[in-house]
Amino acid sequence: MTNQPDQLPAPETRTAEEERPVVEVGGPAHGGHCVARLDGRVVFVRHTLPGERVRIAVTDRRSRFWRADAVEVLDPSPDRVPSVWPEAGPGGVGGGELAHVALPAQREWKSQVLAETLRRIGGQEVADDVAAVTGPAGPRVEALPGDDARGGLGTRTRVELTVTPDGLAGMHRFRSHDVLPLSSLPLADPAIGELGLLGADSPWRRTWRPGARVEAVAPSEGDPLVLVDGEPATPARRRGKGPARRSVREVVPSPVGELHYRVAGAGFWQVHRGAPEALVRAVLDAARVQPGQAVLELYSGAGLLSLPLARAVGEEGRVVTLEGSATAVKDARRNLHDHPNVALGTGLVTPATVSEGGQGCDVVVLDPPRAGAGTKVMRAITGLAPGRIVHVACDPAALARDLAAAREAGYVVTALTGLDLFPHTHHFEVVATLERA
Known part of the structure; x- marks a missing residue:
């Protein structure tokens, strides 16, 4: 007896029925798919799980690899569950590629991807640094409070x-x-x-x-x-x-009191209901800023982290921010209007702007876009010689590259927290602390 995924059928135009081969599915890879092989060729398969045997519909053929959807499950994984969003199945919309995976297995999937990506892209030294602070189990991606009770549903605002x-x-x-x-x-x-x-x-x-x-x-x-x-x-x-x-x-609860923000409806804000509080707590815990210290915050957005950092350093401290979106800076100006210890900067984060704005900083906090900060910006950050760097990342590959660049300058990972801010998708967030070796 075979198992049919609870999903939409793949479009018939993608491949004929007789061309749908069967593959044995290997481990997960960054991007929401698993790796399989077909006649020696690498195939990235969506809507499956490690260890399954599935029939696939090839959706994209390239010289180095193919992409495919699992359209029939012949040997299901014990971690497979009925999809919570069938319309995001094969042939369907993007944004729910792990909807067929039990929540604990989703986090195990993401933890494996994080560990493997840090090793493969960041290098063995970065992987060893992370292993030294996370233990033999490796880096973990953890659920936010209440998500399991709700089945990971209803979280996106x-x-x-x-x-x-x-x-x-x-x-x-x-x-x-x-x-x-x-x-x-x-x-x-x-x-x-x-x-x-x-x-x-x-x-x-x-x-x-x-x-x-x-x-x-x-x-x-x-x-x-x-x-x-x-x-x-x-x-x-x-x-x-x-x-x-x-x-x-x-409104965001935090260790430094209740935080109030006004944000443009079309502006950027964390999508998970609990993400703002979780990130504020994780960053404050990682930064460990003290009253009177100076903080440089890069890619500061509407001030989600700027406001608690300003409260943490107190009136005698200072926070210097840099954000490329004028709309976000406008929001931040409203959110921080009663904090004269914050200097809001509008402009691109470049090696020059980092060096100019970060002189004398004790801590650097950065929350770059999915592409990461990049080697040149990371070199500029480490060139400021801060006591601590807190890197908030939404892409493990970009994080791995940034951590490798920091390590070349003598900064190693001393703490790392993974947060599952995107249940039922392959995305997750990581907060990494770096200090001089």
Whole structure:
């Protein structure tokens, strides 16, 4: 008896039935797939689990490797569960590639990817440094409080949709320009689900046009906000005629008191409901800043970390930030208006701007985009000779490269925390502390 994944069928145009081979699935790799081999060729297979035997539909053929979807499970893993989001299965939308994996196994998957990526890209010395501080089990990616009880569902407070040619809200098919209409958003905060954005009967349909971008935000304080092509909207009015509110308020508990923020609805904010608090606590614990110290914060965004760092160093200390988005800096200016010990900088993070703004800093905190800071910026950071560097990373490969660059300058990992801020996807966050060896 075979097991059929609880999922959408793969598009027939991708491969004929008789061309769907069977493969034995190996370990996970960065990106949400597992590695298999077919006639000596590497195949990256999505929607499967290590140890399974599956029938695949090849979706992309390249000279060095192929990509494929598992469309039939012949020997299932004990960690396979019915998908919590079948519409993100083979042939479906992106963003839920681990929805068929039990939550503990998802975190084990991510922990293995983190350890292997640090070794393969960062090098054995970086891997050894991490092993020395994480123990024989290696780096772990841990769940946020309450996620297991909720099945990892309902955590996302920010959702972006695209309108189909038929006027229905949906998302892009994985690695495609096609937009598929959706019937559910199980990963979204319940407040977003209650907006009624999906389906043919949605009261929002007359507020958008085919191809429109729809952003839904469920803040921690106040009502949800919907933006259509960047403009506030309501189901009763057409685009451009809705309410003027373009920002939301967020409240974050922290070791330095309750933190209050105002953030543009279209601006960047952590999507998991518990992520802001978890990151603030992890960064404060890693930075261990003291009153009177100087902190350089790079890629500072709307001030999520700037505000608690400013409180931690006190009036006698100082925080210098640098952020490339003028919108984010505008938000940060509002959020830090009563903290004169913070100097907000707008501009790209480059070796020159790091060297100029970070003179005399005791601690550097950086939260770069997915590409990482890069070797040149890391060299500039280590050139400031701070006592401690706290690196917040959303991509393990970029983190590995940055840690390797720091190690060349004499900084080693002294603590590392993995946080599963994205249940049912392959993404996770890492907070790494570096100090001079």
